[in-house]
Amino acid sequence: MDSKSKPLPPYRALLVVDVKDFSAVPGAHHAELTEAIPEILRQTFLGCGLERLWRDIKFEASTGDGYALGFAAKHLPFLLSPFLPALQKELTYRATVEEPSGVPQPLRMRVSVNVGPMTDSGAKRLGDGSGNARVETHRLLDCKPVRDLLARSGPTTRVAAIVSRRAFEDAVKSGFVDDDENLYVAVDVTEKTYEGTAYVRVPNPSGDLIRNGLAPVLPAPTTPERPEPQGGGIGRISGGVGNVIQHATGTINANNHGNRRRGGKG
Amino acid sequence: MGVERHYRPKAALVRQGDPGGFLLVLTRGRVAVLANQEDGAGALVALRAAGDLIGEMATRSGSVRVATVVALDECTARLLPMATMNHFLDTHDVRDAMSHHLVAKLSETVPYQVRLVHFSAGQRLARLLLEIVALADPDHPEPLRLPLSQESAATALGLSRSTVADQVAAWRRDGTLSAGPRLVVANPRLLARHAGVIGVTS
Numbered sequence: 001m002d003s004k005s006k007p008l009p010p011y012r013a014l015l016v017v018d019v020k021d022f023s024a025v026p027g028a029h030h031a032e033l034t035e036a037i038p039e040i041l042r043q044t045f046l047g048c049g050l051e052r053l054w055r056d057i058k059f060e061a062s063t064g065d066g067y068a069l070g071f072a073a074k075h076l077p078f079l080l081s082p083f084l085p086a087l088q089k090e091l092t093y094r095a096t097v098e099e100p101s102g103v104p105q106p107l108r109m110r111v112s113v114n115v116g117p118m119t120d121s122g123a124k125r126l127g128d129g130s131g132n133a134r135v136e137t138h139r140l141l142d143c144k145p146v147r148d149l150l151a152r153s154g155p156t157t158r159v160a161a162i163v164s165r166r167a168f169e170d171a172v173k174s175g176f177v178d179d180d181e182n183l184y185v186a187v188d189v190t191e192k193t194y195e196g197t198a199y200v201r202v203p204n205p206s207g208d209l210i211r212n213g214l215a216p217v218l219p220a221p222t223t224p225e226r227p228e229p230q231g232g233g234i235g236r237i238s239g240g241v242g243n244v245i246q247h248a249t250g251t252i253n254a255n256n257h258g259n260r261r262r263g264g265k266g
Numbered sequence: 267m268g269v270e271r272h273y274r275p276k277a278a279l280v281r282q283g284d285p286g287g288f289l290l291v292l293t294r295g296r297v298a299v300l301a302n303q304e305d306g307a308g309a310l311v312a313l314r315a316a317g318d319l320i321g322e323m324a325t326r327s328g329s330v331r332v333a334t335v336v337a338l339d340e341c342t343a344r345l346l347p348m349a350t351m352n353h354f355l356d357t358h359d360v361r362d363a364m365s366h367h368l369v370a371k372l373s374e375t376v377p378y379q380v381r382l383v384h385f386s387a388g389q390r391l392a393r394l395l396l397e398i399v400a401l402a403d404p405d406h407p408e409p410l411r412l413p414l415s416q417e418s419a420a421t422a423l424g425l426s427r428s429t430v431a432d433q434v435a436a437w438r439r440d441g442t443l444s445a446g447p448r449l450v451v452a453n454p455r456l457l458a459r460h461a462g463v464i465g466v467t468s
Contacts (some may be wrong), residue, residue: 034340037461042465043462046384046385046462047382047384047385048384049384083398093393093397093463094463096397096400096401097397097400097458097461097463098400100396139374
């Protein structure tokens with residue numbers, strides 16, 4: 001019997017980054033910045049102990065104002081932790097030392113992480129990394145919820161990440177990532193042809209992200225007798241930060257962000 | 267606002283175990299924040315420069331300082347008792363900003379020797395020196411001079427003194443650092459390259 005089925009390409013974990021406001025950088029620095037991006041990523045991988053991942057890149061491509069990296073699927077958990085916080089720290093360090101060449105260093109990046117079937121010739125060909133999962137990753141990178149994260153935070157928030165549902169479920173929910181799953185907040189994404197749920201993660205939130213959470217839900221219309229907003233995406237800052245101050249090394253994140261699924265501060 | 271205090275290099279602005287209840291606003295100079303370890307050596311946890319707050323963690327009276335803060339330069343700081351600070355925060359409606367600031371600083375509790383552990387010895391040292399130079403006051407008379415000894419750098423980074431000495435010697439040969447005995451940067455770009463902050467193409 002003739003079947004027109006084709007074998008699925010291998011699953012790959014994909015990381016794509018995009019520099020915020022790349023076009024705002026003076027044109028004379030564009031080429032320099034484009035070349036600097038993979039170097040920033042390399043230093044980040046190196047600095048958080050993931051040099052072996054960097055040496056095992058399956059495919060990579062510049063996107064002009066960003067960069068895409070493909071890895072074996074098993075490496076997916078590491079792209080979330082320690083990579084995302086490490087990228088935040090690397091960008092913070094670079095902003096502190098502000099390299100003398102003049103390329104503006106207070107960079108802020110959106111990051112998208114996904115996993116799925118992607119072509120991989122094994123020879124790092126131009127066509128590698130193709131497939132719906134790749135397209136999906138770029139759609140997520142460009143969607144409103146993740147752009148909003150950088151818009152609603154201050155310059156010290158240098159990394160805003162969005163993780164596909166599949167990547168979240170495979171790596172975070174299943175316990176392979178060394179992160180509490182509450183650090184990932186569900187958002188609805190509608191970007192061109194892509195519609196679905198994804199998860200945002202911000203290693204170092206600031207500003208309105210702390211005040212109103214990573215995915216604020218506007219209060220539903222209520223009668224005057226019930227002033228509490230419904231759908232508890234809006235956390236109360238005083239309680240949350242009070243908890244943080246009690247602990248010398250506590251993180252801000254546990255239970256302090258609005259979570260659309262949960263309804264109210266956890 | 268607050269009483270102005272002056273500190274000579276190596277003076278302690280805050281000592282671990284001291285009672286808290288006040289805040290220092292650094293207005294001039296750089297400081298090193300050290301968290302004491304069991305063997306008595308202080309692990310470098312953070313560097314602070316003019317504009318930063320010191321001692322913000324233990325600002326409720328009755329709390330105790332968790333770190334020792336040592337001046338690297340001639341430093342000036344304004345001392346604010348917590349009552350004054352709270353009044354300021356409330357009347358200027360900046361409590362949220364303060365909370366955000368505190369949260370940002372909390373993330374800097376990992377010692378440098380842990381934070382940089384995956385980098386080579388040379389890259390660790392370059393990153394530390396680059397950061398110290400970058401934090402110098404804009405009007406510092408010798409911004410490229412490093413206000414710390416090779417021994418302090420070694421302790422901060424978890425490296426042996428001989429490793430640091432070897433690296434310093436190599437960088438004196440390649441022009442990154444001036445001839446000794448003091449640690450002075452001669453070529454900041456080269457130091458940035460050693461730190462991995464400038465790529466090989468530029």
